[in-house]
Amino acid sequence: MTDDDVLRALLQSALPAERRAPARDLWPGVVRRLDAPIRWSPVDISLAAIVAVALLLFPEGVWLMAFHL
């Protein structure tokens, strides 16, 4: 038995193999998640605001942005 086999056996003995199934029906949670409106994160809102301000200050930047889209 190599050192790696010993380590493996130790890990497996401490974290026994599981054959579990979810304790509850998860489908309603999936449906709720699918039907929930998409929320914008503060980072998305901040980025959109920065781009909007930048375009107001430098309107010629719209071509640069269009190039990257």
Add this chain to the structure above:
Amino acid sequence: MAIEPEADLLGRFVQGDREAFETLFRQFEAEVFRWIFWIVRDEGTAEDAVVDAFWRAYRGRARFDPSRSFGAWMRRIATNSARDHLRKARRAEAWAHDPDALPGPAAPDPGLRDAIAGAFRTLPPKLHVVAMLALVEGRPHAEIAEALGVPVGTVKSRVFRATRALRAELDRAGIRP
């Protein structure tokens, strides 16, 4: 592994048919849960990650090629979801101080289990994932590589690094496997 669904069902899923999606969910739910559980080792976290994984699958259904394996595609999404939940749990230190966070039959030595849980916490999530799947669950490297979307060589290298890191951590805790 669940039997691959029929092409017609997969086609309807890609079109956005909710009934087809529910059929796929029922067919793959247990397998996805088990895969995620192997990584996160916490029932509640695994359930959240399953919901998240299927949500991601539905949102990204247009990118699924019905001629490919749905199970393999789902496993990749599940792995990403599990890894993200692991990161979140790390940030919240959800299982850092929770003795019940590694559920299942009690280990022969609770001190050993805590030491191993502590050693796993020190691993970066990408090493944690391969260590759980390869070292603890004994999954084949090729299967892990497919689920992570990386070459088998990368998995081998991560297993090697994870083994070295775990050994060092256990050594620090006074356990010499």
